[in-house]
Amino acid sequence: MDAQTCLQIFREVKESAFATVDENGNPQNRIIDVMSVADGKLLFCTARGKNFYRELTANGNVSVTTMNRQFQMVRLQGTARRMEESRLWIDRIFEENPTMNDVYPGDSRYILEPFCIDSGEIELFDLGTTPIHRQSFVLGNGSVKKKGFFITDSCIECDKCARNCPTGCIEQSSPYVIGQFQCLHCGLCHEICPVRAIIRL
Ligand code: SF4
Numbered sequence: 585m586d587a588q589t590c591l592q593i594f595r596e597v598k599e600s601a602f603a604t605v606d607e608n609g610n611p612q613n614r615i616i617d618v619m620s621v622a623d624g625k626l627l628f629c630t631a632r633g634k635n636f637y638r639e640l641t642a643n644g645n646v647s648v649t650t651m652n653r654q655f656q657m658v659r660l661q662g663t664a665r666r667m668e669e670s671r672l673w674i675d676r677i678f679e680e681n682p683t684m685n686d687v688y689p690g691d692s693r694y695i696l697e698p699f700c701i702d703s704g705e706i707e708l709f710d711l712g713t714t715p716i717h718r719q720s721f722v723l724g725n726g727s728v729k730k731k732g733f734f735i736t737d738s739c740i741e742c743d744k745c746a747r748n749c750p751t752g753c754i755e756q757s758s759p760y761v762i763g764q765f766q767c768l769h770c771g772l773c774h775e776i777c778p779v780r781a782i783i784r785l
């Protein structure tokens with residue numbers, strides 16, 4: 585699995601939840617079609633009259649989530665930017681997604697503006713495997729923020745966290761180690777450690 589494969593999941597599912605923040609600081613969420621994932625970019629479009637367009641052009645911060653039939657959930661956090669050569673990209677989008685002609689026939693398509701997300705962080709959360717699999721990937725010039733739970737040198741190796749972890753992803757070691765790819769980020773180990781050796785980032 586890599587960033588491009590995760591982008592492909594967005595394209596396969598197509599309908600994805602796009603979260604933005606409006607001018608009052610309130611969260612907004614909409615189902616938007618992912619039109620293409622060419623060249624390491626996720627492409628979508630929206631009409632200039634929509635609030636979604638206003639929010640995107642105000643700051644561009646967006647979080648996109650989807651899940652396929654195999655229960656593989658992907659989330660992309662990044663910055664959406666409006667594409668230059670708007671008409672060219674809209675034509676290309678309509679070529680790849682011909683049903684768009686039913687919604688925007690003829691030249692009405694040019695009320696749409698193309699956007700892409702080509703930098704950010706992608707997180708895969710695969711609930712279709714046992715145990716679960718979690719992994720993060722960098723998209724373009726983005727970066728991956730380290731997060732989750734980590735065991736420090738304060739660990740006294742009492743084994744309590746390993747015995748109670750729902751995915752069994754804590755390795756008996758000195759100190760104990762959390763297998764990050766299988767961690768749910770549930771926080772149970774953090775709550776029950778008797779010496780508070782587990783930190784959260
Ligand atoms: S519960 Fe805390 S002290 Fe015990 S093994 Fe886990 S991290 Fe170490």
Ligand code: SF4
Pocket residue numbers: 733748749750751752753754762766767768769770771772773774
């Ligand atoms: S956060 Fe939950 S899943 Fe992750 S290591 Fe701790 S108990 Fe296990």
